[in-house]
Amino acid sequence: MRPNARRTTLADIARAAGVSVATVSKVVNGRGDVAPHTRTRVQELLHQHQYLAPVFRHSEAEPVDIPTIEVQFQGGLRSYVAETLEGIIDSAAELGATVVVSKATHAPHWARDLVAAGRRAVIAVTSVYTAAHLNELARSGLPLVVLDPLHLPDSRVHSVGATNFAGGLTATRHLLSLGHRRIAYLGGPSMAVCNQARMHGYRAAMEAEGAKVPESYVRPGEFTYATGLHGAAGLLDLPEPPTAVFAGNDDIAVGVIEAARARGMRVPEDLSVVGFDDTSLAEMASPPLTTVRQPLREMGGAALRTALRLANGETIESHHIELATALVVRTSTAPPREEP
Incomplete structure (x- = not known):
């Protein structure tokens, strides 16, 4: 050539x-x-x-530079994590980058070890980073990109997320448009930024409609099936239980559906349920789940591109990227059953 x-x-x-x-x-x-x-x-x-x-591709005048990005996640390999990783890996394949996936451990000198292993940047998926972790990354010169951060990111951290407030607003408006007024929110960790945004979207929609939100209708937990299962049991035991539940993610929503089924209730005839994420779990649920779609693969791709730019020493003006959410209506929602 x-x-x-x-x-x-x-x-x-x-x-x-x-x-x-x-x-x-x-x-x-x-x-x-x-x-x-x-x-x-x-x-x-x-x-x-x-x-x-x-x-x-290489020549003496143009040495090869194949950046290697470390992708760390915490907890189990849930649908959310798997679909986000797919977006990261596909984008890396297109751009000629290498991705190494690992579980976050934060052992002593872990950032220094990553540099020694040739890593150029870190992408965190569902991983928690303290000030000490960030300081070690800074000392090692490793840039960090956080996907859907659980906590307000440090100014040294770049992040990629979705329009969580708008998603919460849209989900609740959908239930209100069907005629529900007794709507509960069953969410993730109370201090998680994404959970707070979804909850505030829920509250804003309820307030705009003049619908009451009893304190017992808003319950934090974890983004897990168990939270849906046990949290819904508590909601359905209330003297005036909700006719609809907006769940903080699809895993919680599937737990809510099972809790209703265990009591002989039908979804959506007796209880409407809305999730958040639109993972593959939403389509496989019974009934298929109405949910707010986060563009998980696109978010993974955006995180990978941001990490590569930082690895190349580029200055990125915006520390946070938000991609749009959208409501996906399936068959887990319907108008409330008329009271006798």
Whole structure:
């Protein structure tokens, strides 16, 4: 190839093959989820254009720089985490970056060990970072990007999230539009920023409609199935139980549905339920769950791109990126049953 010749990119191959860049990336990286005829066509074009993946492109004047990003998560590999990781990994494949996924441990000198292992930045998914952790990252020169932060990020931290307040507002307005007035909010940790935003959206919608919010109708917990199961039991034991529950995420919502079923109640005939996230769990629920969609894969991609820019020493003016949420209506919501 001539020194000044323009290199063929994944976008060039995708355009010639009539497929997406993601599909070409899958072929380049040996992924199996591509139709055989499409794979053959893309491989022919890659050979024809003498395409070289970034890892193979080098010369004495242009050394290879394949950035490696550490992605850390805490707790179990829930649907939320899995779908976010998919967005990170797909974006890394497209951009020629390497991703290493690990569980957050924060052992002594953990940030220094990451630098020694060649990491250029850290992406945190559901991981909690204290001031001490941030100080160690700063000393090690490792930038940090937090996905959907549980706590207000330090000014040294970049973060990616979604419009949680708007999502809470939209979910509650949906239930109000169906005729519900006794609506409860069953959420995650009380101090979690995303939980507070969803709860405030709920309260704003209820206040605007003039609907009362008894103290017993707002209950914090964890973003888990168990919170839905046990929290809903408490709500349904109230002298005047809610006719609808807005859950802080899909895991909680599925727990609410099971708690209702255990009492012989039907969803949505006896109780309407709305979740948050729109993970694969929402479609598999019985009944399929009305929920607020967070663009989890897109959020993962945005976090990966931000981490790469920081790793390259770029200055990013905005410390927080918010992507839009949207209500997805399925069959777990309906008008309230008429009182006898």
